[in-house]
Amino acid sequence: MTDTTDTIVVETAEKIFADLADPQTINADKTGQWIAPLWRALSESGLPLSWVPEDCDGSGASLAEGFAVLNAAGRAGLAAPLAETMLAGWLLAQAKIASPEGAMTIAPSHPKDRVTLAADGTLIGRARGVPFAQGADHIAVLAHSKDVVVIALVEAAACRIEHGLGLGGDPSDAVTFDGATPLTFAVAPQGFDQTTLLLMGSVARSLQIAGALETLLDISVAYANQRVAFEKQISKFQAVQHNLARLAGETSAALAAATSAADAISNAAAFDDAVFLEAAAAKIRCAEAAEKGAAIAHQVHGAIGFTSEHILHRYSLRALAWRDDFGNESHWAVELGRMVAKRGADDLWPLVASR
């Protein structure tokens, strides 16, 4: 599954994160000086346009490579619009629209929001909780126009952006499009709709959550082996051991669900029921794992993990925040449950076993 090019792309990403996204440095830097050099290095490496084919001005990496990069970004607790720009580039490429330079994001990112393309060629509607809209140069938009779905590229400056902050401390903004004229738009491929976009975004977030959990496990195990209480390392207390064993279990479940869904999308011809199961299940299970895992990581750290000075929150709060983007676990559970119910009881096992 992991071939050599896969590893090279991930290693490139990991090297940039190690050099320019050190969690201690970022956590101590109140002025945000770390952002520019990090984003410059990422852009020069071509990673933000991983999912854009070379004929659309991208770096043409495979879906699998891109997903592996997002897992690494999660491990680094990356606070930059890498996933968002990758997803925007991917969305635009579906309609053969070339990606511009600079940071991008995608809208809508919430299942209840809907953007339309009016007859006069302007975009109408409001998208809430759009990640990293502030700071983005462009927004890739999925919009409805009469009977068709279109994909549009719009300048962020043409939209009204109300700044917000998500749970993890990263921008989560409301974007109002009313009257904005896209730079370009094109009809989406047959069968591509808002659900397709949300599923893709959900798998991206699932890999990021799994990555954050991997780091939460690492730093929690290291801390337990180092912290002394009652004249013992706290890792010697069975209650602490069992909590960490559960954290390992949740991390494993998240990793398994997310990498399975990424593999499914990477090898799928279409977003059929099987891909839907994989992607929705990944988001549901990763969100559950984030809740349980983050709580354990904090419990093991005691008060120190509750301080802004400690790096723990960079991973715990992001894992929790990422649950909400592109449909949360309740949303996908209802959708998945409806699909299973419609197929009928005797078709459930064949569906599960087909994966």
Place this chain on the structure above:
Amino acid sequence: MTAALRFDPIRLPPVCEELRKEVRAFLADEIAAGTFDPHKPQREDSDAPEFSRRVGARGWLGMTWPKQYGGHERSFLERYVVTEEMRVANAPTRRFFVADRQSGPVLLKYAPEHIKMDILPRICRGELCFAIGMSEPNSGSDLFAAKTKATKTDGGYLINGAKIWTTSAHIADYMIAIFRTSPPTKENRRHGLTQFLVNMKTPGIKVNPIAQITGQHEFNEVVFTDAFVPDDHLLGEIDGAWKQATSELAYERSGPERFLETYYVLTELVRALGPEPDTRGAEGIGRLVAQLHTMRRMSVSVAGMLQAGKEPVVEASIVKDIGTLWEQQLPHRVRELSAFVDAENSNHATLGELTAFATKLAPKLTIQGGTTEVLRGIIARGLGLR
């Protein structure tokens, strides 16, 4: 550290899907012929020796073993498919399940050649039932506290003491058991236990049934009074059973039987809620299916690692920890969601019956084969905490 935790997205190869069709067709025929009722999950209680032979005749026992012993040299992933299809269909697997999963592999590794040639082909034909004799009244999780003694005598050993909770002892042909051959040493409290193959027809063995809260009869007390076991029935190293116990655990812990034991209540819930459940019902189904799918993907991943010759002991323990808790909680979740079932046009009665049965069964799932607490200890060791 986490580099050690791996759950690669292994997919079952096409040969498995062909096999799956064969197994489904076979099980459909068995159901049609009245061998078992897929809606009655009584597999622990029903012995089906003829069914066992027919499964053997299909080549689905000893699937991964060498051909010289009657095996079929197929992959762990193929065995995986057969196992999961049998579980989901509620097929009566008790006669062959332990022999195929656990006892056969132990014999392959530790038994003398003539014993292997004698016994393994009979397991593959579905003729033999095995029991596992580990637990004793005062030795459960603490396996190495076992006291039942094997005393050296002419040509073999005399066994005295008792095993308890021994599943299938009342129908078993053989037991693989651990007995004390020496006292523990100061340096190693695990020292002194030896693994033996015991013919259950040996004089001096008495099997006493123990009733369970489900109303079924599955486990027993087995009392040994000067029961003779010949020298060539000793398995592996004398006093060294502790070295042999751990490597098989990955096979035992991560299979589909570790999360599918109560699966039938989920199917019946989906049936009862119908094609258009309300939001609460849909969400409940969706979550359970997401969790089930994730566990299966984890479990297939471990099977893939086993096939690749790895020993994913920690991953396997994680699958069992999460899987058994899930199958234990499943009837409770289904019970909650059955509040939203429409009483008129549904299988309400079946659902209620099955949920009650699964609820009674549930407590054992996190005890048998190593408790949750013991598993978490193993995971913690793998994490470098102890």
